[in-house]
Amino acid sequence: MIELQALTKTYGGRPVVDEVSARFARGTLTAIVGSSGSGKTTLLRMINRLVEPTSGRVLIDGQDAGRIPEVSLRQGIGYVIQGYGLFPHWTAARNIGVVPTLLGWPEARIAARVTELLQMLQLDPAEIAGRYPHQLSGGQAQRIGVARALAARPDVLLMDEPFGALDPLIRRQAQRDLAQIRRQLGTTIVLVTHDMNEALYLGDAIAVMRHGRFEQFDTPDRIIRAPATAFVADLVGETGRALRLLALHPVGSLSRAGEAEGEPVDVAASLSDALAEMIWTGRDRLPVTDAQGQRLGIVTREDILARGRE
Amino acid sequence: MSVPRIDRLSAVMALPLLASPALTAFGFRPNRIAPPQPRTWAEAIGWPLTGALLAGLVLLAVALLLLRRPGMRLLLLAGALAALVVLLGRGAVLLLEQAAPAARVSPGAGFWLAAGTLLLLLVDAFARMRPGPAARAALLACAVAGVAVLLGSGTLAGLSVAAEFRVRADAFHRATADHLVLAFGSFLAALVFGLPTGLAIQRHPGLRGPVLNLLTLIQTIPSIALFGILIVPLAWVAAHVPGAADAGIKGIGTAPALIALFLYSLLPIVANTVAGLDAVPRAVTEAARGMGMTEARRLWWIDLPLTLPVILAAARIVLVQNIGLATVGALIGSGGYGTFIFQGIGQTATDLILLGVIPTVALAFLTSSIMDLLIALSGGQPQ
Ligand SMILES: Nc1ncnc2c1ncn2[C@@H]1O[C@H](COP(=O)(O)OP(=O)(O)OP(=O)(O)O)[C@@H](O)[C@H]1O
Ligand SMILES: [Mg+2]
Numbered sequence: 001m002i003e004l005q006a007l008t009k010t011y012g013g014r015p016v017v018d019e020v021s022a023r024f025a026r027g028t029l030t031a032i033v034g035s036s037g038s039g040k041t042t043l044l045r046m047i048n049r050l051v052e053p054t055s056g057r058v059l060i061d062g063q064d065a066g067r068i069p070e071v072s073l074r075q076g077i078g079y080v081i082q083g084y085g086l087f088p089h090w091t092a093a094r095n096i097g098v099v100p101t102l103l104g105w106p107e108a109r110i111a112a113r114v115t116e117l118l119q120m121l122q123l124d125p126a127e128i129a130g131r132y133p134h135q136l137s138g139g140q141a142q143r144i145g146v147a148r149a150l151a152a153r154p155d156v157l158l159m160d161e162p163f164g165a166l167d168p169l170i171r172r173q174a175q176r177d178l179a180q181i182r183r184q185l186g187t188t189i190v191l192v193t194h195d196m197n198e199a200l201y202l203g204d205a206i207a208v209m210r211h212g213r214f215e216q217f218d219t220p221d222r223i224i225r226a227p228a229t230a231f232v233a234d235l236v237g238e239t240g241r242a243l244r245l246l247a248l249h250p251v252g253s254l255s256r257a258g259e260a261e262g263e264p265v266d267v268a269a270s271l272s273d274a275l276a277e278m279i280w281t282g283r284d285r286l287p288v289t290d291a292q293g294q295r296l297g298i299v300t301r302e303d304i305l306a307r308g309r310e
Numbered sequence: 311m312s313v314p315r316i317d318r319l320s321a322v323m324a325l326p327l328l329a330s331p332a333l334t335a336f337g338f339r340p341n342r343i344a345p346p347q348p349r350t351w352a353e354a355i356g357w358p359l360t361g362a363l364l365a366g367l368v369l370l371a372v373a374l375l376l377l378r379r380p381g382m383r384l385l386l387l388a389g390a391l392a393a394l395v396v397l398l399g400r401g402a403v404l405l406l407e408q409a410a411p412a413a414r415v416s417p418g419a420g421f422w423l424a425a426g427t428l429l430l431l432l433v434d435a436f437a438r439m440r441p442g443p444a445a446r447a448a449l450l451a452c453a454v455a456g457v458a459v460l461l462g463s464g465t466l467a468g469l470s471v472a473a474e475f476r477v478r479a480d481a482f483h484r485a486t487a488d489h490l491v492l493a494f495g496s497f498l499a500a501l502v503f504g505l506p507t508g509l510a511i512q513r514h515p516g517l518r519g520p521v522l523n524l525l526t527l528i529q530t531i532p533s534i535a536l537f538g539i540l541i542v543p544l545a546w547v548a549a550h551v552p553g554a555a556d557a558g559i560k561g562i563g564t565a566p567a568l569i570a571l572f573l574y575s576l577l578p579i580v581a582n583t584v585a586g587l588d589a590v591p592r593a594v595t596e597a598a599r600g601m602g603m604t605e606a607r608r609l610w611w612i613d614l615p616l617t618l619p620v621i622l623a624a625a626r627i628v629l630v631q632n633i634g635l636a637t638v639g640a641l642i643g644s645g646g647y648g649t650f651i652f653q654g655i656g657q658t659a660t661d662l663i664l665l666g667v668i669p670t671v672a673l674a675f676l677t678s679s680i681m682d683l684l685i686a687l688s689g690g691q692p693q
Pocket of ligand 1: 011016034035036037038039040041042043194
């Protein structure tokens with residue numbers, strides 16, 4: 001668990017992060033959303049002490065981060081930096097292995113971990129491990145950045161706009177991958193983004209940041225239903241709120257017994273995807289299957305519309 | 311019937327190559343300071359060999375026009391150059407056989423024109439092979455070996471510079487040692503002092519302006535003036551600090567020359583270190599810190615490797631500059647090849663001047679070639 005206590009950073013007397021207090025529960029993903037210059041990066045970097053707080057504290061699992069030696073604190077926290085920051089003179093494998101190397105892991109263990117991570121991120125180790133950063137595509141470099149942050153199995157992972165530089169298609173894929181691997185990891189993740197959709201899709205909790213403060217720190221559901229300020233409402237958007245709510249919930253939450261014709265929908269797909277499919281194919285009910293293609297039941301249009309009105 | 315395509319550079323270069331025998335091949339002097347008299351190839355090596363030379367040049371020109379494979383051209387040109395130099399040596403010996411013992415023979419304009427043209431074509435052929443570092447190292451090794459064999463075999467013993475060398479072999483070896491100490495010693499000292507200075511001022515931006523300005527100011531002092539400026543304080547140190555004189559510190563000699571060269575070396579090393587460190591992307595530095603590297607780790611693992619090519623570039627500049635400037639040190643008694651140059655100027659003995667100039671240029675060329683290789687190797691993983 002990460003706890004921020006009246007965390008403040010001022011530059012030249014101007015507060016950039018202003019007495020922020022919050023708790024990020026263990027194993028959850030908190031998305032920090034806000035416009036440029038709102039203090040997101042500064043806040044994130046106070047957690048691994050790349051920026052020293054002017055006042056206030058960060059507690060990690062109850063321990064004051066300010067009292068843990070900088071170097072060991074950082075070796076225990078994964079950090080995906082804005083712009084990746086891969087070491088240009090090192091291969092992808094060596095980049096990924098940097099923290100384990102600093103921690104003194106034996107070489108064989110590092111090599112095994114690198115291979116494991118590359119596979120987890122759907123990169124071919126034989127092809128990618130020996131490449132230098134300039135030989136990687138943007139999407140590949142981004143994954144290497146994530147793999148490097150995860151290498152030593154940190155309990156905490158900080159991600160600063162990890163998908164910012166990717167094209168929309170690759171970005172969607174990378175977001176899906178992150179949503180999937182974080183379930184396996186159980187890591188506490190703090191992710192900074194400009195993109196409210198990304199925050200809604202990935203976050204268990206969302207902090208909307210403005211002028212160095214949290215305007216609202218809440219679940220995605222509450223952020224959509226009950227924006228605390230005009231700024232939050234603006235970020236979520238006036239229109240399409242019902243569809244956004246539906247996008248937060250999986251088909252499985254409304255699955256019931258019954259019969260339906262045609263192409264089935266995956267149990268993990270969102271309700272908004274299911275509704276779109278119904279509109280497109282002119283059906284009012286869809287068969288629901290699990291990842292193995294096993295029939296689980298159906299989902300109906302009335303149920304979905306009712307959920308959207310709640 | 312297809313018309314073979316003609317190599318353009320060769321078409322241009324054939325002209326000086328074929329015209330060169332019409333110029334004086336040798337300069338002949340009754341003694342070492344007399345003005346040279348022109349001698350043609352025919353006068354030196356006789357008509358049969360001259361005929362062979364002319365035929366060889368024509369064949370070579372035709373072959374170069376038609377031959378496009380760079381590897382073949384390289385071999386052909388290297389062979390031609392070797393043959394030309396052997397003929398030069400032979401001609402010198404033959405000319406001296408008919409003359410008094412004090413007579414001197416040196417290469418003339420015709421030889422230089424032919425040799426220069428061949429060298430240019432050779433470099434061009436090599437460049438066309440798009441050589442990697444390994445190929446460049448191999449060529450450099452071949453060139454050094456070739457020159458060593460040429461000098462060791464006595465092929466060129468008839469030339470006037472060789473005659474100057476024979477009467478001064480001991481002095482020449484001493485000068486070589488002195489020159490190396492001056493050029494490389496001052497460089498090493500500048501490296502030991504300049505790298506930390508560069509690191510320090512890169513991390514403390516307030517120091518950057520003053521330090522770089524001071525070093526630039528030193529760089530603008532003419533070398534002779536700087537030697538002169540150093541004489542006074544060093545003479546004072548020698549006279550007043552116990553043991554300083556015994557340690558070789560004097561107003562004139564090696565100490566002021568070393569110090570002057572050291573001072574000249576600082577600017578390129580410090581400035582390039584700073585520029586190289588500045589060029590390390592911010593995200594990379596931040597990532598290194600964020601991964602939990604200590605300052606020292608970051609320096610050794612990230613900053614220095616990424617800055618190495620730029621520092622090597624500075625080393626190349628400094629070494630070539632020092633090898634050249636070290637000649638001036640002879641004026642204040644520091645030894646080195648400059649000794650011959652200034653003696654030669656005093657005696658109006660061109661051969662003696664050349665005895666100083668040729669090894670200086672060769673050393674500078676060799677050093678810069680080796681440094682180029684190192685730079686290519688260090689940049690092997692482009693950024
Ligand atoms: N070292 C620094 N010195 C002075 N001001 C700083 C420093 N670092 C950040 N700031 C200022 O603090 C403010 C917040 O910066 P920060 O990088 O946290 O913003 P951000 O929310 O991450 O923005 P972006 O979305 O553009 O990355 C900005 O106005 C920035 O200019
Ligand atoms: Mg930022």
